[in-house]
Amino acid sequence: MISRWTTAVLDTDQPGGWAVARSPEGFLFDDNGALFPREWLKRQDLSILAEHGIGHLDGEPVYLLELRSASEVPGCNWKGLRAFMLEGDHTVYKVLGYAAQIGTWYREHRFCGNCGQATHQVPRERAMYCEPCDIRYYPRISPSMIVLVTRGDEVLLARSPRFVAGVYSTLAGFAEPGESAEDCLIREVREEVQIEVKNIQYMGSQCWPFPHSMMLGFHAEYAGGDIVCQEDEIEDAQWFNIHAMPPLPASRSIARYLIDVYLARRLGHAEPVLPG
Numbered sequence: 001m002i003s004r005w006t007t008a009v010l011d012t013d014q015p016g017g018w019a020v021a022r023s024p025e026g027f028l029f030d031d032n033g034a035l036f037p038r039e040w041l042k043r044q045d046l047s048i049l050a051e052h053g054i055g056h057l058d059g060e061p062v063y064l065l066e067l068r069s070a071s072e073v074p075g076c077n078w079k080g081l082r083a084f085m086l087e088g089d090h091t092v093y094k095v096l097g098y099a100a101q102i103g104t105w106y107r108e109h110r111f112c113g114n115c116g117q118a119t120h121q122v123p124r125e126r127a128m129y130c131e132p133c134d135i136r137y138y139p140r141i142s143p144s145m146i147v148l149v150t151r152g153d154e155v156l157l158a159r160s161p162r163f164v165a166g167v168y169s170t171l172a173g174f175a176e177p178g179e180s181a182e183d184c185l186i187r188e189v190r191e192e193v194q195i196e197v198k199n200i201q202y203m204g205s206q207c208w209p210f211p212h213s214m215m216l217g218f219h220a221e222y223a224g225g226d227i228v229c230q231e232d233e234i235e236d237a238q239w240f241n242i243h244a245m246p247p248l249p250a251s252r253s254i255a256r257y258l259i260d261v262y263l264a265r266r267l268g269h270a271e272p273v274l275p276g
């Protein structure tokens with residue numbers, strides 16, 4: 001299958017193409033969605049912080065207008081990235097997810113962390129450059145492990161106080177320096193529920209642009225221990241029987257994929273496909 005969306009570093013001096021506008025209040029959208037004819041969008045009253053050429057959608061160049069603040073555009077509204085993830089076209093969500101990460105990276109790397117001077121965009125490369133220090137700052141990606149722990153017909157799911165009421169999900173956590181993916185997974189499961197795991201199997205990965213996680217998904221089997229929830233992080237954790245599951249995370253998340261694959265295998269159903 002040919003991918004409809006490919007990323008690229010485009011020259012912003014070229015006219016034409018599509019553009020998306022991003023402010024601290026999310027992306028601008030109207031009845032046609034979040035992609036606007038670029039020349040039209042640039043004629044609106046927007047406080048543009050920077051423009052980035054981010055890739056091609058169905059062969060057409062796409063640009064990001066990163067804004068200082070949200071402003072009124074007639075017939076349009078603002079909406080957060082999560083809303084685009086939950087509903088609507090998956091390819092458009094991918095474009096916006098990438099745009100959000102480029103916007104975040106640009107905002108957070110306008111000055112050198114070493115000397116404090118202003119950085120500059122490197123032509124044809126996704127990097128901010130400090131000349132005196134000769135340092136390049138690339139978009140930040142944070143590796144995070146996510147794991148479904150199982151014990152026969154039971155799966156271990158937990159809720160964080162931040163989740164939507166009632167929803168239970170797989171355990172997850174950010175990798176720390178010095179850790180392998182497996183070390184991180186074992187530590188996170190220990191920290192969050194005091195459970196030991198074995199037979200760790202890699203299942204797949206997903207970009208999670210909230211704001212810059214790279215989710216590495218695993219399956220693991222229970223090896224020992226009783227559930228003890230980590231204070232503040234884990235509100236509740238339980239073994240759920242595959243025939244009595246609680247409300248689960250959004251269908252496009254890798255958390256949901258890991259759960260659905262296991263259910264499909266246990267119940268002899270067709271396996272789902274991981275959304276890219």
Ligand SMILES: NC(=O)C1=CN([C@@H]2O[C@H](COP(=O)(O)OP(=O)(O)OC[C@H]3O[C@@H](n4cnc5c(N)ncnc54)[C@H](O)[C@@H]3O)[C@@H](O)[C@H]2O)C=CC1
Pocket residue numbers: 142144146169170171172173174175188206208210211213215249253254255256
């Ligand atoms: N796509 C999916 O299905 C799912 C994605 N996630 C994502 O996985 C990531 C990790 O999950 P959590 O349980 O929240 O992590 P976690 O268990 O490591 O705890 C979060 C804590 O980690 C620290 N932290 C924050 N950002 C960090 C970074 N970049 N590097 C290292 N430490 C950091 C902070 O102290 C924060 O309070 C989050 O971005 C979350 O949104 C979580 C569950 C499902």
Ligand SMILES: [Mg+2]
Pocket residue numbers: 171172173192233
């Ligand atoms: Mg966690």
Ligand SMILES: [Zn+2]
Pocket residue numbers: 112113114115116117130131132133134135
């Ligand atoms: Zn510097």
